[in-house]
Amino acid sequence: MGRFSRLGNELYGGRRSIDFVEHRGRWYLLSGTLVAIAVAIVLVKGLAFGIEFTGGTQYRVPVAASDVTQENADKVREAIADAGIEATGAPIVTTAGQALLVQTEELTPEESDQVAAVITETVPVTDEMSQDEISASWGKEVGQRAVLGVGVFLVLVMLFIAVYFREWKMSLAAFVALVHDIAITIGVYSLSGFPVTPAAVTGLLAILGFSLYDTVVVFDKVRENTHQLRQSRQTYAQAANLAVNQTLVRSVNTGIVALIPIGAILFASTALLGASSLKDLALSQFVGMAVGVYSSVFLAPRVLVHLKSNESDVVLAERRAKARARREADKYHTVPSFKEDMPVLDEPDDLPEGLEDDDEPETRPTPTRASEAVGRGRVAPAPARPVGNSPAAGRQQPSRQPKSKRGKK
Numbered sequence: 001m002g003r004f005s006r007l008g009n010e011l012y013g014g015r016r017s018i019d020f021v022e023h024r025g026r027w028y029l030l031s032g033t034l035v036a037i038a039v040a041i042v043l044v045k046g047l048a049f050g051i052e053f054t055g056g057t058q059y060r061v062p063v064a065a066s067d068v069t070q071e072n073a074d075k076v077r078e079a080i081a082d083a084g085i086e087a088t089g090a091p092i093v094t095t096a097g098q099a100l101l102v103q104t105e106e107l108t109p110e111e112s113d114q115v116a117a118v119i120t121e122t123v124p125v126t127d128e129m130s131q132d133e134i135s136a137s138w139g140k141e142v143g144q145r146a147v148l149g150v151g152v153f154l155v156l157v158m159l160f161i162a163v164y165f166r167e168w169k170m171s172l173a174a175f176v177a178l179v180h181d182i183a184i185t186i187g188v189y190s191l192s193g194f195p196v197t198p199a200a201v202t203g204l205l206a207i208l209g210f211s212l213y214d215t216v217v218v219f220d221k222v223r224e225n226t227h228q229l230r231q232s233r234q235t236y237a238q239a240a241n242l243a244v245n246q247t248l249v250r251s252v253n254t255g256i257v258a259l260i261p262i263g264a265i266l267f268a269s270t271a272l273l274g275a276s277s278l279k280d281l282a283l284s285q286f287v288g289m290a291v292g293v294y295s296s297v298f299l300a301p302r303v304l305v306h307l308k309s310n311e312s313d314v315v316l317a318e319r320r321a322k323a324r325a326r327r328e329a330d331k332y333h334t335v336p337s338f339k340e341d342m343p344v345l346d347e348p349d350d351l352p353e354g355l356e357d358d359d360e361p362e363t364r365p366t367p368t369r370a371s372e373a374v375g376r377g378r379v380a381p382a383p384a385r386p387v388g389n390s391p392a393a394g395r396q397q398p399s400r401q402p403k404s405k406r407g408k409k
Contacts, residue, residue, distance in 0.1 A: 018244075018245055018248070019241060020241055020244045020245070020297060020298055020301060020302070021237050021240050021241040021244065021301055021302055021305050022237065022241070024302060024306060027298050027299065027302050028302070030298075031180055031295075031298070031299050034180075034184055035180055035183045035184060037187065038183045038184045038186065038187020038188070038190075039183060039187065040187075041187045041190050041191050042186060042187055042190045045190050045191065045193075046190065047186070047189070047190050047196050048090075048190075048193060048194070048195045048196065049143075049195065049196045050092070050103070050195040050196055050197040051103050051104075051105070051134050052134065052197055052198055053140070053143050053196065053197075054105075055106055055134050055135050056103060056104055056105045056106050056134055057103070057104050057105070057106060057107045057112060057115075057131065057132070057133055057134070058101065058102065058103050058104075058131070058132045058134060059101070059102040059103075059104075059115070059116070059119065059129060059130070059131050060096075060099050060100075060101060060129065060130045060131075060132075061076075061099055061100040061101075061102060061119055061123065061125055061129050062098060062099045062125060062126050062127040062128075062129070063098065063099060063100060063123055063124065063125060063126055064098070064124065064126055065098050067123060067124065068095050068097070068098055068099070068100065069095070070095065072100065072122075072123050073093045073094060073095055073100055074093070075122050075123065076091075076093045076100060076102060076118075076119055076122050076123060077091050077092075077093040077102075079118050079119075079121070079122045080093075080102065080104070080115055080118055080119070083114060083115070083118050085107075085111050085114055085115065091103065091104045092104075092195060100119075100123065102115070102119065106133075112131065116129060116131070146198070146201040149201075149205065150201075150204070150205065150208075153205060153208060154175065154178065154208075157174070157178075157208075157212055158171040158174070158175055159171075161174055161212075161216065161219075164216075165219060165220075165223055167223075169304060169307040169308060170219050170304060172303075172307060173215075173219075173300050173301075173303040173304040173307060174212060174215050174216070174219070174300060176299070176300070176303050177211065177215055177292075177295040177296065177299050177300040177303070178208060178211060178212065178295075180291070180295050180299055181207065181208070181211045181288055181291045181292050181295055182204070182208070182288075184287070184291045185204065185207065185284055185287045185288045185291060188283075188287045189283060189284060189287070192283060194279060194280055194283055195280065196280075197280045199278075199280040199281040200280040200281065200283070200284050202281060203280065203281040203282070203283070203284030203285040203288070204284050204288065206284075206285055206288075207284060207285050207287075207288025207289055207291075207292060208288070210258065210288070210289050210292050211288065211289075211291070211292030211295060211296065214251055214254065214255075214292055214293060214296035215292075215295070215296040215300045217247055217250065217251075217296075218243060218244060218247050218251070218296050218297070218300065218301060219300070219301075219304070221243035221244075221246055221247050222239065222240045222243040222301065222304065224243070225239040225240070225242055225243050226239045226240070233320075233321075233324070234317070234321070235314070235317045235318050235321045236305060236308055236309075236313075236314040236317060236318075237305050238321070240301050240304065240305050241301070243301070244297055244301050248297065251293055251296060251297055252293070254293075255289060255290065255292075255293040258289050259286060259289055259290060262282055262285050262286045262289065263282075263286055265278060265281075265282040266279065266282035266283055266286050269282055383398055384398070385398040385399060385400075385401075386398070386399045387399065
């Protein structure tokens with residue numbers, strides 16, 4: 001930990017730097033490839049929407065507390081899938097309190113009776129089994145509200161960033177990072193085969209907030225570093241890269257602290273409990289938080305620098321930085337080289353024939369230094385007392401008479 005702390009101090013102070021902003025093509029290619037793969041997975045495999053969105057049938061099977069186990073849930077799921085009913089090819093069975101929840105597609109009355117019989121034969125039912133029909137229209141309304149919630153959230157966040165930073169380009173960069181995070185999260189969700197439930201939508205909203213929080217922290221440091229760009233003697237890209245390095249340790253630590261408990265919930269809900277709502281919520285949060293850390297470090301600052309690259313202040317800072325780099329590379333590049341037959345000029349205006357004022361310094365002769373100016377300064381006043389050499393001071397100074405002789409002639 002001591003070495004990691006020292007690394008953080010060196011990154012914050014600028015003594016060590018990791019280049020996150022330069023190499024625009026590399027980071028854009030990596031992010032674009034990830035988004036393209038995620039979109040391709042969604043297009044090819046699609047999303048498995050839960051019955052809350054598509055409609056279906058849900059059974060609540062009361063059993064003894066000792067029978068509420070993942071093993072019995074797996075037995076019920078396999079028995080229903082092997083029953084030969086077309087609408088129950090991929091049932092979802094989870095544990096909930098002292099009952100098992102069985103979710104299938106919409107069933108006819110005959111198919112519903114067959115499923116109830118299979119459940120009764122597989123596990124001992126302690127009480128009357130309840131059955132609920134979820135219509136597709138209700139699921140469609142839930143989906144529309146979820147999309148509306150995400151849209152309102154994005155609009156409000158972009159307005160907040162624009163007002164807080166007084167910079168619409170930061171809002172656009174943050175929006176690009178959010179779209180990147182959403183696309184990759186949905187792609188991973190599609191690849192996992194987990195059903196899309198309201199819990200998954202809730203997790204998606206949560207990771208959007210986390211990603212924006214991390215991005216806002218980085219942008220706040222960028223604004224601080226670029227507040228006085230001319231006095232800092234840095235380019236905008238250098239100041240932004242320094243901001244990312246200064247917040248890197250904080251971003252990594254925050255991400256690890258957030259991912260550890262979410263990963264534990266995901267493992268427990270998937271391997272031990274089989275609880276669908278926890279599993280859906282944990283997967284979207286885990287993937288979204290991990291991608292959010294990546295986008296706030298590698299993507300959002302790079303997009304911001306790209307959007308700001310054409311502004312006049314940023315262009316001037318780039319030119320000043322290039323000029324300083326040339327001067328530091330060769331401090332004597334403007335000194336003309338000496339030649340044996342170089343003419344000596346008394347005045348800078350007396351140039352040889354054929355040599356103009358705008359020629360390169362290397363081709364112009366070096367003028368001789370003008371004679372020192374002597375006696376052309378201020379006129380010294382007449383001394384009030386006799387002046388003589390002073391051995392102590394090493395120069396002429398007014399002589400000093402004894403006190404007994406002062407004022408006497």
